[in-house]
Amino acid sequence: MSLRASTAAGKRRVRFALACVAAGAALLPVRTMAKEGNACTPGTALHQSAPTATQGGLLLIEVKSTKPLAEVSGEWEGRSVPFWRDSEDDRQRKGLLGVDLETAPGGYELKVKGQTASGDKISCSAQVAVRKGRFATENLQVGKQFVEPSPEQIKRADEERQKLRDIFDRVTRERLWDGKFRIPLDGVTTGTNFGRRRILNGNPGSPHGGVDLPGATGTPVHAAQRGNVVLAEELFFAGNAVVVDHGLGIYTFYGHLSEIDVKVGDAVETGAVLGKVGATGRVTGPHLHWGLTVERARVNPLLLVTLLGGSSGERTRRKSSKPGTK
Numbered sequence: 270m271s272l273r274a275s276t277a278a279g280k281r282r283v284r285f286a287l288a289c290v291a292a293g294a295a296l297l298p299v300r301t302m303a304k305e306g307n308a309c310t311p312g313t314a315l316h317q318s319a320p321t322a323t324q325g326g327l328l329l330i331e332v333k334s335t336k337p338l339a340e341v342s343g344e345w346e347g348r349s350v351p352f353w354r355d356s357e358d359d360r361q362r363k364g365l366l367g368v369d370l371e372t373a374p375g376g377y378e379l380k381v382k383g384q385t386a387s388g389d390k391i392s393c394s395a396q397v398a399v400r401k402g403r404f405a406t407e408n409l410q411v412g413k414q415f416v417e418p419s420p421e422q423i424k425r426a427d428e429e430r431q432k433l434r435d436i437f438d439r440v441t442r443e444r445l446w447d448g449k450f451r452i453p454l455d456g457v458t459t460g461t462n463f464g465r466r467r468i469l470n471g472n473p474g475s476p477h478g479g480v481d482l483p484g485a486t487g488t489p490v491h492a493a494q495r496g497n498v499v500l501a502e503e504l505f506f507a508g509n510a511v512v513v514d515h516g517l518g519i520y521t522f523y524g525h526l527s528e529i530d531v532k533v534g535d536a537v538e539t540g541a542v543l544g545k546v547g548a549t550g551r552v553t554g555p556h557l558h559w560g561l562t563v564e565r566a567r568v569n570p571l572l573l574v575t576l577l578g579g580s581s582g583e584r585t586r587r588k589s590s591k592p593g594t595k
C-alpha cells in the first residue's frame with residue numbers, strides 16, 4: 270500500500286535487515302538443536318496447528334487438560350498469546366500465535382501457563398521455529414515526489430502510524446468475534462502482495478503488511494467478523510481506512526476505501542458493510558488493502574480465514590477471483 274522510503278531510513282533498514290540476518294544465522298544452529306516437541310505438566314497437552322511457522326504466519330494452539338480449566342495464558346517472543354474457550358468442553362482452550370512479518374528466523378519458546386478450576390497450576394513449553402517468508406521484491410524507479418514525501422506528509426504519516434500502534438497496543442480482554450472469519454469481499458478467495466518489499470530507486474521500503482484483494486470501485490467491503498469500529502478516517506498512506514477490534518488483541522484493517530460507511534464506536538456484525546472499495550491514499554488503482562494484527566504482530570489475514578474459517582470444501586476449491594461478483 271505504501272510508497273514510503275527516505276534515503277536515511279532506507280539505509281537504516283538495510284543495516285537492520287542485515288543485523289537480523291546475522292543474528293538469525295548465528296542463533297539458528299543452536300536453536301534448531303533445541304529439543305523438538307513440547308513439555309507439559311502431567312494431565313495437560315499442547316497441540317499446535319503446524320510444527321513451524323513462517324514470518325507473517327499464524328498458528329492455532331490448543332491446550333487440553335484432564336480437568337476443567339479456569340484460566341490459560343501464553344507468551345511468545347515478547348507477545349502474549351490470546352487464549353479463549355471455544356466449546357462446551359471447559360477442559361480445553363484455543364489460542365492464536367501471530368508471527369510478525371519481520372520476526373527474525375530462528376527458534377522461540379512458547380510458554381503457556383494456567384490454572385485448573387480446582388486450583389492446580391498447569392504449564393507447557395514448546396519450541397516454535399520461524400522460517401523466513403518467501404516474499405516478492407519489486408525494484409521500481411519512480412519520480413522523486415513518490416519517494417520523498419514532504420516534511421508535513423512525513424509528520425502526518427508518523428502521527429498516524431503512532432495512532433495505529435496505540436490502537437493495536439490496547440487489548441480488549443473480551444472475545445468479540447464468534448465463529449468463522451470471512452474474506453471481506455464477496456466472491457474473492459485469495460489476495461496478493463503480503464510481505465512484498467518495494468525497493469524504490471534503490472531504497473528498500475517497509476514490507477507490505479497486508480493482502481491486496483481485487484475489487485472494482487464501489488464494491489461493498491464487509492467486516493471479517495463481529496467487533497467494534499475503533500478507527501474510521503482518512504490516512505495518508507491507506508486513504509479512507511477502517512479498523513475493527515475483534516477482541517483479545519485481534520484487529521482487522523481495511524484501506525483505500527472510496528467511502529466509509531461506519532463510525533468509531535459502532536458495533537458491527539460479521540459481513541456488515543464497512544465501506545466501499547476505492548483507490549484513496551497512496552495507490553495506483555482500486556483494490557482493498559486488508560490487514561490483520563494479532564497482539565501487534567502483522568500477520569497474513571488469509572491465514573485467519575483458513576485457521577478459524579470456512580469449511581474445507583469452500584477453501585480448497587480455488588477459483589479465479591472476479592472483483593465484485595457474488
Ligand SMILES: [Zn+2]
Pocket residue numbers: 270271462477479480481557558559
Ligand atoms: Zn496493500
